[in-house]
Amino acid sequence: MALRLVMGNEAVAQGALAAGCDFFAGYPITPATEILEEMARLLPPRGGVFLQMEDELGAMAAVIGAAWGGARAMTATSGPGFTLMQEHIGYAAITQTPCVVVDAQRSGPSTGQPTLPSQGDVMQARFGTHGDRPALALTASSVRGAYDRTRLAFTLAERHRLPAVLLLDAVVSHMREPVDLPPPPPPARRTFAALPSGAPRFGPRAPFVPFGVGEPTVVTGLAHGPTGATGGGSGAFTADTLRAVGEALAADPDVAAAVEAYRTEDADLLLVAFGITARAAREAVDRLRREGTRAGLLDLGVLWPFPAAAVAQAAERARAVVVAELNLGQLTLAVEAAVAGRAPVYPLLRADGGLLEPEAISRFAQGAATGEARAAKEAMAGA
Amino acid sequence: MPRLGVDVDCYLKTEALPTVWCPGCGNGTVVQALALALARLGRPPEEVAVVGGIGCSGRTPFYVRTHAMHTTHGRALAFATGLKLARPSLTVVVATGDGDLLAIGTNHFLHAARRNVDLTVLLFNNGIYGMTGGQMAPTTPEGGRTTTSLAGSAERPFDAVELAMAAGATYVARTTTFDMQELPLRIEEAIRHPGFALVEVITQCPTYFGRLNRIGEAPEMLLWERDHTEDLHGAGEGLALPALTTGVFRQERRTEYTEAYRALCAARGGRYGDE
Ligand SMILES: Cc1ncc(C[n+]2csc(CCOP(=O)(O)OP(=O)(O)O)c2C)c(N)n1
Ligand code: SF4
Secondary structure, three states, X not given: OOOEEEEHHHHHHHHHHHOOOOEEEEOOOOOOHHHHXXXXXXXXXXXXXXXXXXXXXXXXXXXXXXXXXXXXXXXXXXXXXXXXXXXXXXXXXXXXXXXXXXXXXXEOOOOOEEEEEOOOOHHHHHHOOOOOOOOEEEEOOOHHHHHHHHHHHHHHHHHHOOEEEEEEEHHHHHOEEXXXXXXXXXXXXXXXXXXXXXXXXXXXXXXXXXXXXXXXXXXXXXXXXXXXXXXXXXXHHHHHHHHHHHHHHHOOHHHHOOEEEEOOOOOOEEEEEOHHHHHHHHHXXXXXXXXXXXXXXXXXXEEEOOOHHHHHHHHOOOOEEEEEEOOOOHXXXXXXXXXXXXXXXXXXXXXXXXXXXXXXXXXXXXXXXXXXXXXXXXXXXXX | OXXXXXXXXXXXXXXXXXXXXXOOOOHHHHHHHHHHHHHHHOOOHHHEEEEEOOOOHHHHHHHEOOEEEEOOOOOHHHHHHHHHHHOOOOXXXXXXXXXXXXXXXXXXXXXXXXXXXXXXXXXXXXXXXXXXXXXXXXXXXXXXOEXXXXXXXXXXXXXXXXXXXXXXXXXXXXXXXXXXXXXXXXXXXXXXXXXXXXXXXXXXXXXXXXXXXXXXXXXXXXXXXXXXXXXXXXXXXXXXXXXXXXXXXXXXXXXXXXXXXXXXXXXXXXXXXXX
């Protein structure tokens, strides 16, 4: 064991290298900048490409271009840049381009409070682009988690041919924890097998083969058929492809495995959170248990596709469900839908740049368990 | 000059014809010139990528048999930069319109030129937004009529050549679809040039620019191109009309970006490149 104090953003860079990432394009923004700086330091000695683009639209475009050049490509940003990337996240989805986008969330909207954490991009990660598409958004609540989830983001992006999003927050990005991360493997050139002539290039099961390998390919953001050509039924083909990709993603056991259950076996008070809030909620669970309340936590390491089955199952035994998040109720909507009346759902929300502390969470959850929160909720609704 | 239909077929996706373009549109002329240039250079189609933006001109990727990417409005150069850096052995050509490159995409244009990435930009300059139905472009001449400047534009247009030169492009040329001798030559030179190359092609949009400005159909527009351009070296001098200069404005060697990046990696023990 070689424990080292590592920052969340550094762990992202290490996770990316471990996954074979050899291309990074980005634009500086707090609190994601250290990922950019780390990649600028780490990639050239490996022969990988680091590119500081002129803006986030360009960064996301360069990442997609690089993916079609055969690279394992990624970018990292925060809310304002994530907004600028949305058009190209949609482009990556319709063109089935594997790539990774890290969004270290900060307090918003707009410039907001750049150095303070937020979890306000939950819905942007799901619905930020125009049109419908399968969305993958992973999260992490620890430095080790940031490393593991970055690797998982690459695995899933390639397996399902889509843009994978990793949602962090200013605290997880900047906190340091002692971790033992293996040294990155030596850089290896990726090899691709050319497709037989006429084989489908697009569609739910079509393999990703970049430019320069075999017959020329056409890639377009227009609706297209299996060869990339437009016209004749391409609207239906594209819609069916995106739906099938979404279904395969939702059925992927590695997606379901990203949900971390903490002391939920016998829990009748269920907490649901992610990121830095899940970190605090874990401690809140311990406090509640010490006070005699059987609390448990679902730390949602994946938000999209929403792990509805895991939430519904844990809610089955619960008297109350508490959702704690640093926004005005974005995740709550999905939790309410999954719980579907099995238990009352109490949101504990904060969107002023501050954190939800373990003490506040445990107090609120205790109230939820005893019905006080219901009264508070009703009072708020009446206000 | 190679005969059409013999040498260029391997670069053109004939099964995708007819194009979406209007009869008489200049875009087909540019694509034909691109195919000619590639044939003369003898680049195998599978070692070439054509990246298009959004607009009528942006549809070029659908008509070439090379690797092809039809991207988003204004961003073709950013996609192309990523592609070129990831696979430097590819010859990358960008097909873009004047709205695409000089309005929504200006930022990427300036920065790609500044970096001197080995990309060839074919700017299809028709002075108007074709695809969206004839609105004012940043290249619409003063007084030019469009659906958003029916009384004539009051704005000063951009000069793509000046912009490219100021930003650091190392090959800069302007020509027209009227000049089918010069057009493929310029494209060939630009592709051969190791660095950021701009070929601005003055091209006709008879459907909108021609009609709204009462120039006429394609033949009249081609004559208009002839009469409104003047060779850098003085040919056509003495034209009564304010003329656009054509020719090669810059052709110089400066370290190309993937070369510079290779050296940067090497200095830190890294091996960059796909050869
Ligand atoms: C983000 C975005 N904004 C606007 C449009 C609509 N749009 C499509 S093409 C175009 C302009 C095309 O003009 P130009 O680039 O000059 O190309 P041309 O059609 O004349 O070849 C516009 C505004 C779009 N597709 N995407
Ligand atoms: S609208 Fe103009 S630019 Fe577009 S295809 Fe027609 S003639 Fe060409």
